[in-house]
Amino acid sequence: MKKNTPRRLLLGHGSGGRLTHELVEGTFLPALNNPILASLTDAAVLPELPPGRPALTTDGFVVDPPIFPGGNLGELSVCGTVNDLAVAGARPLWLTWGLILEEGADGELIAACAAGTASAASEAGVQIVAGDTKVVPRGKGDRIYAVTAGLGVVPPGREISDARIDAGDVVIASGPLGDHGATIMAARHRLDAGSLVSDCAPLNGLIESVFAAGIDIHSMHDPTRGGVLTVCNEVAERSGKRLILSETAIPVRPQVRAVCEVLGLEVLGLACEGRVLAWVHRDQADAALDAFRAHPQGAEAAIFARVEDAAEGAIPVVMETEVGSTRPLDMLSGSDLPRIC
C-alpha cells in the first residue's frame, strides 16, 4: 500500500478539500501517471485526433465482489470501455475515470483498483486523462463504483456495422465464453471454481491484429451483460438475419459449465469482459480464425455460429443441440435466478 493511501475512506475524501487532494496525489496520480492527468486542470486538453471518425462511449462498473480471481473493478472499468470502442472498430485513445466511493471503504481496496486501472490502461495503450472522486455516506453505496468514458478514432475506410451482416457470414468467438460471469458468480457464492479466472482484458490489441491480417470484419460485439444470448438476439433483430448456433462448437470451459450446473445458470447468458464475437464472410472464415489464433488472446478462438436469411415468422436465434435437435435461444428474462434443485 502506498504510504499516503488512507486506511478507511472518510466523507472528507470526497469533499474537494485537503483529504481529496491527498487521495488524488497519494493514491491515484502515482498509479495513473501521465502528463495530461498530472496537470490537474478542470478539463483535459487533448492533442489533435488522428484521421478518422471519433468514437465515444461510457460505462458504469458496480461489480460485487470488486476484487475477483483474474481482475478487479479498476481493470474492468478500463477494459469495458476500451472494448466497447474496439468492437466499434475504433482505436481507443483516452479515458476518464470517475469514482463513487463509500464512506468506510478499505483504502487498500481503492489502491488495488487504482493499480488495476493503471495496468489495464497500460496494456491497452490508453491514458486516463481526467478523473473525479465522490464519497457517499456509509450504506449509500457498495465500497467502490467506477464510471469511465472513452474516446477513440475509427480509422478511415473501416466500417463495422450490423447492417453489413449477411447470409453466408460465420461468427467467431475469440475464446471460451462465460469465464468472467462464472468467476463472479462462484466468488459471490463462495464456490471453489478451481483455476477459473475472469477473462477481463482489453481487446484492442487482438482486434487490431486481426485487421492487420487483412480480415474484413463485418461486425463485432463484446458479449458483456446478458452474454451471447443478448448479443445474438440483438444482432438478429437489427440485421434482420437468422443466427444458427452449433452447441458442440461453442467454446466453454468445463469449470464454467460446472458453475452453471451448480447455480442453475444459463451458460450463454454469462458475461464476458475480454471476448469478442466477430462476423466475417465464410470465405474468410479460415483466414480469420488463423488471425485470431495467431494472437495470444485469441489462441482458443472458434467458429460457433452462422448467419442465414430469416424466413417469415421463424425464431431469429436457434441452436443446433449436441444430440442433433434444435431449440430457440431467447434473451434472459430479468436476472438469471438460481433454481431450487
Next chain:
Amino acid sequence: MSEAPELRDPRVIAALIGEIASVAETMDRQVVLMEVCGTHTHAVAGAGLRRMLPEGVRLISGPGCPVCVTPVDYLDRALALADLPDTTVCTFGDLMRVPSSLSSLERAHAEGSPIEIVYSPRDALDMARANPKRQVIFLGVGFETTAPTIAAAIAEAETGGVDNFLILPGNKVMPPPMRSLVEDQELKVDGFLLPGHVSVLTGWECFRFLAEDYQVPGAVVGFSPADIMRGVADLLHQVADGRSKISNLYSRVVSPQGNRVAADMVARVFEPVATAWRGFGEIPDSGLGLRPDFAHRDAGLIDVELPPPHEPTGCACGDVLRGVIDPPECPLFAAACRPDSPVGACMVSSEGTCAAWYRHERLTGTAR
C-alpha cells in the same frame, strides 16, 4: 461435469430414436409418457428431445417443478411474514417472481421488504446466527431433494440454540400426486419417467405402487439426453408388450431404498401432512409439516392477515401441471404470459413447463 460422453453422443441418441420409432410403429394409438421432475423438463427442452420423438409418442410434463406447484396462499403468507417487525424472509431464487394474490416476493423486495435470496437453508441459518435480534424465516419449498438439508438446518438450529431461525413449511413429496394422476379420468398416462434426483433420496421402491396397483410402468432415469431416451424406449417397450414394472435405469446412483441417513433426518424433523398443490388441490400425506417438537420453528403457525387468494384469470397452470394440456393450448401462453412478465407459476422457473416450452420448444413466432 464428469458424465460419460456417450450419454450425449448423437449416434447413441439416433439409435435410441430408431428403436423408439420402430416400437411406436407397432402401436395403433399414441402413447403418452410423463416426466414429473423439473430437471427433466429442463433437460428435455434444452436438448430439443421432444422434437426428435415420433408422432406416436407424446412426452408431457407433470407436477415436477416445486415453484409451480406451490399454491398462491403460501406466497401470500410469505409476504405477510415479511411485513412483521424485525423479520427477514429467506428464499430460493426461483420463488421470487412467482405471482402472489396481490404482488410477488420480487416486487415486495423492490418496495423494501426484507427478503433475501439464499442458495441453501444453511445460509439462512447463518443469517439468523449473525442477526440474533431478527427473526429469520426460511421458505422451505421443494421436493424430497431439498427436505434433508432443511431438516438438517432445523436440527442444527436446535442443538445450537439458534432460537430466531424458523421455516415456513412447504415441502412436498412426489408419490401422492402421482397416485392422483393415475386415478385422473381426464388424463391417460401410459408410463412415467421417474425423477432421478428424488429417487437418489427415496430409492425407487416407493414408486412400485404405480406398476403393482395401477399397471402403469415407470422408469427411473438420469438427466443426460441418452438417459432420458433410454427411459422413453424402456417405457414404450413395456406399453407395447403389456408389461408394467419399475425399471431402474439410473442405477449408477439410485438404489431400491435410497439414502437412509437423509430419510432419517427428514423423519426426525418432518411428518406427512395433507397439503395443497396448484392444479390438484389438497392431496393427503403429500406435504411435510414440522413435528410438534419443532412447532416453535413453524412460521406457518404465526397469525398473519392474508388477502383472499386470487389466481389470475385465464391461467391454465393447473391443467398444464396435470399434463392435461400443453402450454401453447393456454390462451395466455406467449401472449400475456411470458418469462419476463409471468402470469402463472409455470412460466417463472426455468424448470416450469411453460417457461421451458417458451424458451426451448417454439421454433416459429417472434422470440420476444
